[in-house]
Amino acid sequence: MNREVRVRFAPSPTGPLHIGGVRTALYNYLFARRHGGKMILRIEDTDSQRFVPGAEEYIIESLKWCGIEIDEGVGVGGPHAPYRQSERREIYLKYAKQLIDAGWAYYAFDTPEELDKLRNEAESAGKTFAYNYEVREKLPTSLVLTKEEVEERIARGDQWVVRFKMPENEVVKMDDLIRGHVEVNTSTLDDKVLYKSADALPTYHLANIVDDHLMEVSHVIRGEEWLPSLPLHYLLYRAFGWTDTQPEFAHLPLLLKPTGSGKLSKRDGDKMGFPVFPLFWTSPTGETSRGYREDGYLAEAFINMLSLLGWNPGTEQEIFSMQELIDAFSLERVSKAGARFQPDKAKWFNAQYMHNLSDEALAVYMQPILKAHGIEVSDAVAGKAAGIMKERMTLTTDMWDLTSFFFVAPTEYEEKLAKKQWKGENPAMLAELRGVLESIEDFSKENTENIVRAWIETKGFSLGQVMNTLRLALVGAGKGPGMFDVTEFIGKAECLKRIDTIIATLKGDSIN
């Protein structure tokens, strides 16, 4: 069967999008683009209890930042609109009833409280309660009540749910694009709720199958946590008579904690100092979570890093643009085992991308930082400063520390360096160097360097002695690029001024 590739990313707006979710979205997107298909964004807000205001907007902004484009869905519309399940609520009841009529589902009238009680009883008896073939005919369901009783209960406003009538002792044979063939006996499964009258909404299982069918989804690429419900989903397709257009499934390995056991959570990030969300987030209760974007990561690096967590191209290439990822991606090369998230590697990827940025691109990140420090310069100047220092950058948040001396004269001198350099003949030497610098017409990096080096040679100073003393004067600390990058950038007047300042501040004498 050769049909159009249509995939969907279907998050639930219960909070900020976790990086595991971003990776799922990414793989869906790569797969869609690789096969010339469509990427759908569907919002699965069928749990009115857990709905969080702002989460949907957050998801959309996150995908946009990541460069994951949506072809169809919430925010962009499309032929199967609406794409928000809460706006499709009237669709689902019809399908639930269709299943009941066909004998694949039934009404159940027990309350959540009654079920909790049954669970507790079973637990204290050392057993696990399962709502399945063994108990469904002992409970108030349409399987045992008469048609009149059922209608009467519904009419008088009793709460009810529709449950799937899981067949007994049947082996469901499934195929997963990543995991291969999987078989499960239905007797180990329970009768899942498909629809709840309390809020007139379907549960995930029903909504998911109905919408994937209606939206003509060809491939379901989702997290491994869904593998246990795959048999139910297979059975639902069969119950609806949709097996011929049933999508193919691919269950992605989970993202695990950097250390210890379990899947990656927000707590891990807080504890170990890395974000687990793409963007900064403030919950309605005021709780905040850091994000990759605000922590100084480039979207391209973030995506590159995520792409390789659970997938690899089979070559030794590690740096990939989005287009290269699209060209190289295949589900066959997704690994089966969960991948531990590695914060260090995320930083390494970001550093690689920072090192390769042009001055123009750097200026884009640099300007807001400069403005925040009250500095107004052209993009060219901002880009040049960042460009000189980019080899040392890991995150965009490093930029100010690395370049501030280009824009601001030192107000104090690092003690360790001052102690080491501001002694002996150095203060006098610097005063003499000031004269040399003052006499230079062409203050370009190369020319200044030639002249100063020649002077050093004739005077018999050591290069380190002169340069480090000059560094103390111009930068104030043991950091920065080559000194002639600094002299050229800040210019002659500023150089002389900073030398005058240090001589006036630390006095012309040595301080040891």
Next chain:
RNA sequence: GGUCCGUUCGUCUAUCGGUUAGGACACAAGAUUUUCAUUCUUGAAAGACGAGUUCGACUCUCGUACGGACUACCA
């Protein structure tokens, strides 16, 4: 507990029966250097365990152990 999935250096991974088991991050040493970095070179570092199939197994099968997910009127 039950069901399902998984298991190669500390971590991410390559290997699709025959390799000195390769790469990357992190780590260590060295080189370069006017500071700090960058960069380069080198090093240490792995097939969970036990059976079987086979001339030959990291690779196939089974078992064990360990890890994970699921087990809601949540997704």
